[in-house]
Amino acid sequence: MSKQKDELSGVETTGHSWDGIQELNNPLPRWWLWTLYLTIIWGIGYTIAYPAWPMISGATSGVMGWSTRANVAADIAAHEAQNTELVASLQAVDMTKLPQNNDLNRYAIARGGAVFRSHCSQCHGSGAAGAKGYPNLLDDDWLWGGDIEQITYTVRHGIRNVTDDDAHYSEMPAFGELIEPQEIDAVVEYVMSLSSDEFDEESANAGEEVFADNCAACHGEAGLGDRDQGAPNIADAIWLYGGDRQTLHETVTNARFGVMPAWGQRLSEADIRAVSAYVHSLGGGE
Numbered sequence: 001m002s003k004q005k006d007e008l009s010g011v012e013t014t015g016h017s018w019d020g021i022q023e024l025n026n027p028l029p030r031w032w033l034w035t036l037y038l039t040i041i042w043g044i045g046y047t048i049a050y051p052a053w054p055m056i057s058g059a060t061s062g063v064m065g066w067s068t069r070a071n072v073a074a075d076i077a078a079h080e081a082q083n084t085e086l087v088a089s090l091q092a093v094d095m096t097k098l099p100q101n102n103d104l105n106r107y108a109i110a111r112g113g114a115v116f117r118s119h120c121s122q123c124h125g126s127g128a129a130g131a132k133g134y135p136n137l138l139d140d141d142w143l144w145g146g147d148i149e150q151i152t153y154t155v156r157h158g159i160r161n162v163t164d165d166d167a168h169y170s171e172m173p174a175f176g177e178l179i180e181p182q183e184i185d186a187v188v189e190y191v192m193s194l195s196s197d198e199f200d201e202e203s204a205n206a207g208e209e210v211f212a213d214n215c216a217a218c219h220g221e222a223g224l225g226d227r228d229q230g231a232p233n234i235a236d237a238i239w240l241y242g243g244d245r246q247t248l249h250e251t252v253t254n255a256r257f258g259v260m261p262a263w264g265q266r267l268s269e270a271d272i273r274a275v276s277a278y279v280h281s282l283g284g285g286e
Contacts (some may be wrong), residue, residue: 003015006022009024011024012025048062051067077114090104090274091269095149095152095277098148098277099148105277110275115136115267118253124137128279128282132242133240133256138283139238141233142284143225144159146286147280147286148280148285149275152273153168155272158261160257161262164265166212179214183212184249186204186206187214188248194222194236195236
């Protein structure tokens with residue numbers, strides 16, 4: 001429709017009409033227009049002064065060189081400077097004697113809690129109670145030892161990774177390729193008999209010999225495990241992947257191969273010692 005003036009108001013219309021109602025082309029208030037113009041000018045200035053526009057490998061840095069990362073780094077550096085003596089003491093202390101130094105131990109646990117929440121909670125949980133395939137750090141069931149020195153070693157070098165030659169390493173055979181299916185069924189029943197009342201006695205008796213021939217070398221004759229080999233105790237009720245019949249059958253048939261990173265390649269010495277002290281303090285440390 002063509003634009004025309006509204007007879008009552010004298011304001012030009014936009015040319016749009018709905019059910020005979022004309023839309024008036026009222027000018028915007030000057031204060032609103034000036035606010036819009038100032039906002040545009042401010043926005044242009046902001047994108048010039050500060051990081052703003054995303055690029056292929058980063059963002060425009062801005063002429064002021066402002067950076068949230070630099071601010072955080074400066075705050076961390078200031079914090080570290082305030083705790084220089086504590087950090088130096090933590091890096092030098094005999095970990096077995098750390099709990100005897102109350103001030104240093106409190107600092108280590110507080111620092112270690114922050115490290116744990118940043119780097120370890122993704123697998124072990126925010127409360128360190130673990131999950132299926134990720135150990136519970138609150139109990140006293142440890143694959144490689146739970147004293148503070150062993151915890152520190154495990155944190156530093158990790159488990160079954162390919163980046164640290166000193167990582168804890170053990171590998172359970174996939175017995176599905178080594179023994180017959182009926183033998184797997186039998187040994188599963190025997191393993192269940194070590195920690196549960198729900199098992200088939202006849203099959204478990206047959207599985208005892210299979211266990212002695214194939215499993216006792218690592219897990220021990222009574223199934224109590226061997227920490228030197230990282231072989232778990234399978235005679236208790238604590239299971240990393242599950243202790244039901246179906247899960248045990250899967251474990252025996254295809255084996256397990258959990259991997260933990262070598263944090264010594266990612267964290268500072270102070271952080272490694274701190275998070276080890278924190279884990280040791282949770283209640284399951286020996």
